[in-house]
Amino acid sequence: MGFSVVAIDADVGLRNLDLLLGLENRVNYTVVEVLNGDCRLDQALVRDKRWSNFELLCISKPRSKLPIGFGGKALVWLVDALKAREEGSPDFILIDCPAGIDAGFITAITPANEAVLVTTPDITSLRDADRVTGLLECDGIRDIKMIVNRVRTDMIKGEDMMSVLDVQEMLGLALLGVIPEDSEVIRSTNRGYPLVLNKPPTLAGLAFEQAAWRLVEQDSMKAVMVEEEPKKRGFFSFFGG
Template sequence: MLSLHHHLPGTTTNANLQFPPTTHLRHSTPFPKTLTLIPPKPHLPPLTPKALLQWNRKPQLSGETPRVVVVTSGKGGVGKTTTTANIGLSLARLGFSVVAIDADVGLRNLDLLLGLENRVNYTVVEVLNGECRLDQALVRDKRWSNFELLCISKPRSKLPIGFGGKALTWLVEALKARGDGTSGNGNGSTGSRSPDFILIDCPAGIDAGFITAITPANEAVLITTPDITALRDADRVTGLLECDGIRDIKMIVNRVRTDMIKGEDMMSVLDVQEMLGLPLLGAIPEDSEVIRSTNRGYPLVLNKPPTLAGLAFEQAAWRLVEQDSMQAVMVEEEPKRGFFSFFGG
C-alpha cells in the first residue's frame, strides 16, 4: 500500500496512474486516484560563461568580409598585442579564417605571444622586394590552421623608404584577393581563400607607424586600462581614427580589478565608458596567467580549464563577429560603500 511518505521524486497529484479503490491513507481521507509521473530532466552542465560559448549557437558573421580591424591604443603596454593574439585565435576557434598582421616594425612581439617566432622565415619586406610570394610569408598556426600570421619585417631590419599606408593597403588587398574569394562560410577550411578577418596589431604612439597601420582598416578596437594616462591617449586616438574615416570604434577595458573598484581606488568600467563614449566590446579582468601564457607562447583562450581573462577574450571575439557590444552596469554592494561599477553582459 502506497502512502504520501513513499512518493517518487518529481510526482504530483493529477494524472493517469490508477490505484485500487481500496487504497487509502492511514487516519486520513482516501488516497487520490491518479498521479502524474514527470520524467526526470536530462543531466545539464552548470550554466557558466564557458557553457554558453560552447553549447549555445554559433555567432553569425555580420558585415562585409573580409573585415579589416586595427587594434590600437595610443599608449604602450596596455595589451594590444595580447588582445590581438587572443581574439584572433578565438575567432579561429569559432571557425572563421583569420590573418593577423604585426604592424609594429621596430618592436615585433606578436609572433612571440603566438609561439611562432621560429617559423617566421619571410616577411612583407621580402614580398615587396620580390624575394618570395605572399603565401610564403604567411605563417600558419599548427593548432588552428585557419589562423595565419604575417609580420612586416624582421627585428633589426630596415623597411624600404617607400613603405607606408599605401603599401599596407596593397598588402590587405592582396589578402582579400587570395584563392577564389570565398569568405564568411566559417567552416575553418585550410585552403587558400580570402580571410574573414584581417587583424592589424598597431604600434604604440601616433606617429608614422600608427598612420600606416590604420590606413587600410575600416573598423577599430581601442584598448585601454582604467587609468588617466591611458584614457587621455585613448581619447586622442579616437579623434584621429574618426578623422581618418573609421567610425566603427569599439573599446576593450583591460586589467580590471574589482577589489580596487570596490575600494574606490580604480575607475570602474562604467566610468571609462562614460568618459570615452564608445561601445564596450569587452572588459578583461586582471589575471596573473597572462604573464605565464606570454612566456609560453600559448594564448589564454587555449588554456584548459579557461581563466576568467580567457573567457572574457572569447566573449569579446563573439561580440566582434556579430558587431555587438556589452553594457557596463551598476551593482549594489554593501550599503556602507554605496554603489560601485562593475562590468556585465
C-alpha cells in the first residue's frame, strides 16, 4: 500500500509479534535498552526486508522486567520520538496491546488516538469487547472500530454462531472488517510469513487487505442479513459496504 508503518509490540515479557512476522532472530535491542541509554532508538527498530517501509519495535525481551516507573508517559515519549525522527514521521504507528485490562493495557493505550478492537462472535469475547470499549472511551479514545475474527458462515446459517450484524448491534461500533475462519492463518503464523503475502491470496488474506484499506480511508462496512443464499455465492456476499 506504500505507507510507512511502525508496529510496537507492547506485550511486556510475552511478546509474539516478532514470531508472527518471522523477525525473532533480528531483535537485538528493545525499548528497555533505549530507555536505559544502552542503544539509540533507530538501533531498536527492526526493518522488515520484505517491506522497506515497515519497522517493528519491541518493548522488552521475553521474561525481562521493565524499568521502575515505566508507564504511559514513557510510551508517549516513545511515540513522540518516532514522529520526530530525521527521516520523518511514519504514516501509521500501530501498538499491539497485551491481553487483559491490567496496567499493561492501560499503558499501551495511553498515546493512542484511535483503536481497532478485534473480537470473535461468541458471548465471552463480546462481553470482554464491551468492557474494553468502555475503558477506551474513559481514556478519551472515541474513534473505535472493530474487526470480527474467525467468522464461519456455515455456523451462522445453522444459527450456531452469532451473525456479524448481531455483533455490530450489540457493540455499536463501526465495522472495519470481517475475517473468515481460515486454516491458512495457522500455517502462515507458524512459518512467520504474513498471510497477506500468500499467492494466490486466501479469503482471510483478502479480508485483512480490505480492512487495511478501510482503516486508511477512514471508512467502514455494514453487515447485512442474507435470508437466502444463491448457489456459488462467496464469503463476502454475506457483507456489504
